[in-house]
Amino acid sequence: MHLSLRQLTTFREVMRSGSISQAARSVGRTQPAVSTMIRTLEDQLGFALFMRMQGKLTPTPEAHFFLEECEDILGRVERTERTLSRISTLQSGKLKIASHPAASSVFLPRLLTRFLQDRDDLELSLIMRSSDVIEDLIASQQYDVGFAETPAPRASIAQVDYDLECVCVLRADDPLARAPVITPADLDGRPMAVLFDAHNTALQTEAAFRAAGCRFNKRLELRTFLPGLQFVAAGACTMVCDLITAYSHLLQAPTDHALAIRRFRPRISNSVSILTPGFATQSLAASAFITDLQMAVDQAARAVETVLDTS
Incomplete structure (x- = not known):
């Protein structure tokens, strides 16, 4: 029948x-x-x-x-x-996103707030994990999209990489804020906030001071740069931080905010990547979100670059 x-x-x-x-x-x-x-x-x-x-x-x-x-x-x-x-029409389905700490507090929530508009039945899971954990979550197909520091290439992960430069953050009333570019010589012996010793940005920053023959005064060691913004605002230190953290500050800061963002030389690199499972087909929701995320990263880079160029 x-x-x-x-x-x-x-x-x-x-x-x-x-x-x-x-x-x-x-x-x-x-x-x-x-x-x-x-x-x-x-x-x-x-x-x-x-x-x-x-x-x-x-x-x-x-x-x-x-x-x-x-x-x-x-x-x-x-x-x-x-x-x-x-x-x-991307109004229904499930989307699981894993983010490293720098983007999880301001950058991604702002983006996802816009993405979820008029998609009332789209279920979202957003977790914050370290970049190495995110790499495994994506490789094992437990999450649809990861946003993390760039991992070594592997077949089980597809990735879009962004080589973003770090910037120097200091109080707006600091005399150094009048300079468009900050160097290790400017910060010689001044208290600094940096990430933990094994982090690539900490290694690059310390190496830049050593190469310039300047004293690297590590006063604060952090797991993420976001709390460092408060220490800088309080005058406890200066900081060379990732671009996403600086952009997150710009998104939240009032017009008369107390922090200045300046270019740092030599260039300190912080590469981030959009990660997806290498052996799985992307859902329509994941594909649409990735497009929005790519645009948001480009927008963040342009916004910070505009501040650097006008400082």
């Missing part, structure tokens, strides 16, 4: 209307075509669905039972069609 959805839909319309002619108008077919379909359906089922007396259709008890089954089947099909339609 091979029943079609058209047969079930037509039978349901006949039952609802009580008339072959009315059902034909509802399903957009001719009356003879609907009559033929009902007879074919009865032949396939092996029992009568209607008693035909004097041109009037009277449903059999079996027809009422069969209608319940049809309503259940067609209801599931219609719900599935609505769900797929919402997924195709």
Whole structure:
């Protein structure tokens, strides 16, 4: 037995209307075509669905039972069609994102707030993890999108890399803030906030001071740069930090904010990447979000560059 959805839909319309002619108008077919379909359906089922007396259709008890089954089947099909339609317009589905600390507090929440607008049924999971943990979460396909410091290439991860420069953050009333470029010589012996010793930016910063013959005064060691902004604002230190943290400050800072962002030379690199599973097909929601994330990273780089160029 091979029943079609058209047969079930037509039978349901006949039952609802009580008339072959009315059902034909509802399903957009001719009356003879609907009559033929009902007879074919009865032949396939092996029992009568209607008693035909004097041109009037009277449903059999079996027809009422069969209608319940049809309503259940067609209801599931219609719900599935609505769900797929919402997924195709990115209004429904699930999206799991893992972010490193620098982007998780301001940068990504701002972006996701816009992304979720008018997508009320899109479920989102956002977690903050270290970059090495994010790498494993993406490689094992536990998360759809990762935003982290650039890992070594591996087949199980597809990545889009951004080589972003670090910037110097200091109080706006610091005399050094009048200079467009800050160097190790300017910061010789001054208290600094840096990340933990093994972090690439800490290694590069210390190496820059050593190469310039300047004293590197590490007063504060941090796991992320974000709390360092408060220490700088309080006058406890200066800091050479990643671009995403600097941009997050710009997003939140009032017009008369107490911090200045300046270019630092020699250039300290902080490479970040958008990571996706290498052996999995991206969902429509993930693809759309990645497009927005790429645009947001480019916008962040342009915004900070504008501040550096006008300082």
